[in-house]
Amino acid sequence: MLKSKKTPDFILVITTLALLTIGMIMVYSASAVWATYKFDDSFFFAKRQLFFAGVGVIAMFFVMNIDYWTWRTWSKVLLIICFILLIVVLIPGVGLVRGGARSWLGVGAFSIQPSEFMKLAMIAFLAKYLSENQKLITSFKKGLLPSLALVLLAFGMIMLQPDLGTGAVMVGTCVIMIYVAGAKLSHFIGLGLVGVAGFVGLILSAPYRIKRITSFMDPWSDPLGSGFQIIQSLYAIGPGGLMGLGLGQSRQKFFYLPEPQTDFIFAILSEELGFIGGAFVILLFSLLLWRGIRIALGAPDLYGSLLAVGIIGMIAIQVMINIGVVTGLMPVTGITLPFLSYGGSSLTLMLVAVGVLLNISRYARY
Numbered sequence: 277m278l279k280s281k282k283t284p285d286f287i288l289v290i291t292t293l294a295l296l297t298i299g300m301i302m303v304y305s306a307s308a309v310w311a312t313y314k315f316d317d318s319f320f321f322a323k324r325q326l327f328f329a330g331v332g333v334i335a336m337f338f339v340m341n342i343d344y345w346t347w348r349t350w351s352k353v354l355l356i357i358c359f360i361l362l363i364v365v366l367i368p369g370v371g372l373v374r375g376g377a378r379s380w381l382g383v384g385a386f387s388i389q390p391s392e393f394m395k396l397a398m399i400a401f402l403a404k405y406l407s408e409n410q411k412l413i414t415s416f417k418k419g420l421l422p423s424l425a426l427v428l429l430a431f432g433m434i435m436l437q438p439d440l441g442t443g444a445v446m447v448g449t450c451v452i453m454i455y456v457a458g459a460k461l462s463h464f465i466g467l468g469l470v471g472v473a474g475f476v477g478l479i480l481s482a483p484y485r486i487k488r489i490t491s492f493m494d495p496w497s498d499p500l501g502s503g504f505q506i507i508q509s510l511y512a513i514g515p516g517g518l519m520g521l522g523l524g525q526s527r528q529k530f531f532y533l534p535e536p537q538t539d540f541i542f543a544i545l546s547e548e549l550g551f552i553g554g555a556f557v558i559l560l561f562s563l564l565l566w567r568g569i570r571i572a573l574g575a576p577d578l579y580g581s582l583l584a585v586g587i588i589g590m591i592a593i594q595v596m597i598n599i600g601v602v603t604g605l606m607p608v609t610g611i612t613l614p615f616l617s618y619g620g621s622s623l624t625l626m627l628v629a630v631g632v633l634l635n636i637s638r639y640a641r642y
Contacts, residue, residue, distance in 0.1 A: 285637035288567040292630050295560050299616035305524050306544040307537035321618050328620035332627030339631030351400040358397040361390035362433040379437045389621035391434045391442045399586035406457040407579040413458045441609040445593050452589040508533040509602050512547040520550030537618040542602045561595050574640035584636050587629045
C-alpha cells in the first residue's frame with residue numbers, strides 16, 4: 277500500500293491558482309462588452325465563471341485528499357458512465373446544440389459537456405489497463421490494439437456530436453500514455469500513417485473543416501467568412517506590442533472577435549497585456565507542466581506515473597493547440613485554454629485533474 281503521505285506540491289498549487297486568477301480577470305475583461313449587449317449585465321459571464329471556479333477549486337482540494345488508487349478502482353465505472361452520457365447527449369431534445377454541435381446536457385447556461393469528462397475517465401482507465409498489462413504493450417495484437425480500439429470508440433462517439441477538437445485532445449493524450457507505457461515506435465509509425473489518412477478523411481467529409489484548412493493557409497481568401505476569426509485574432513495580438521494596450525482596453529472585443537471570452541481569450545490577453553503578459557502566462561503553463569513531469573517521474577508506482585502523464589499530456593496538448601490557433605500557427609478548432617477560457621465543464625474538469633495530480637505528489641519521491 278501507499279505510504280509516507282506528505283504535503284502536496286506547493287508550486288503546482290500556486291501556479292494553478294495564479295492561472296485561474298488571471299483567467300477570471302480576463303474572462304471579465306474579454307466578455308464585458310458582449311455580456312452588456314446580449315444580457316444587459318457586464319458580469320454575466322464573469323459571475324458564472326466565478327461560480328465554476330469556486331466549485332472547481334473546492335473539488336480540487338477535495339480530490340487532492342483522495343488516494344489516487346481510488347480512481348483505479350472506480351475507473352471502469354466512470355468510463356461506462358461517460359459512455360452512457362455520450363449516448364444521451366446525442367438524443368434530439370435532450371442534448372443541447374451550440375455552435376452546430378450537440379455536446380451539452382443541462383439547462384441554459386448551467387450545463388455540462390460529457391466529452392470533457394470522458395477525457396479524464398479515459399486517462400484513469402487507460403492508466404489502469406496499461407499498468408496491469410505492461411508486458412503485453414509491445415505486442416500489437418494483444419496490447420496496443422485493445423487500447424487504441426477503446427480510445428477510437430470514444431473518439432467516434434465524440435465525433436458524432438461533432439467535436440473534433442476535444443476528440444483530438446483525448447486521442448493525443450492516450451497516444452502519449454501508450455507510448456510512455458512501452459509501446460513500440462514502429463507500431464506508431466504505421467498507425468500514424470493510417471491516422472493521418474483518417475484525419476484527412478474527417479476533414480474532407482465536412483465542408484466547414486475544409487474551409488478551416490483553406491483559411492489557415494490563406495485567411496485573406498475569405499476575410500469575412502472562414503478566415504475572419506484568424507484575422508481578427510491577429511489584429512488583437514499585433515497592436516498589443518510589448519506592454520499591451522492596458523487591461524480592459526482591447527478593441528477587438530467590441531464585436532470584432534466573436535465571443536472572445538472562450539477559445540480566443542489569449543488573443544485579448546495579448547492585446548491588453550502585450551508580449552510580456554502572454555509570455556508570463558506561457559511561463560506559468562511551462563512551470564505547471566514541469567511540476568507535473570516531476571510528479572510523474574517520482575510516482576511510487578506505474579499506475580500513478582501513467583495517470584500523471586495523462587493529465588499533463590492533456591493540459592499540454594490543449595495549451596499548444598489553443599495558442600497555436602490563436603496565433604495562426606494551426607487551423608481553427610474549438611479548444612479552450614485551460615484555466616483561462618470561459619466554460620464550466622472544461623474549467624471544473626481541469627481543476628479536478630490537478631487535484632488528482634496533487635494527490636500523486638503527496639506520495640512522489642523527488
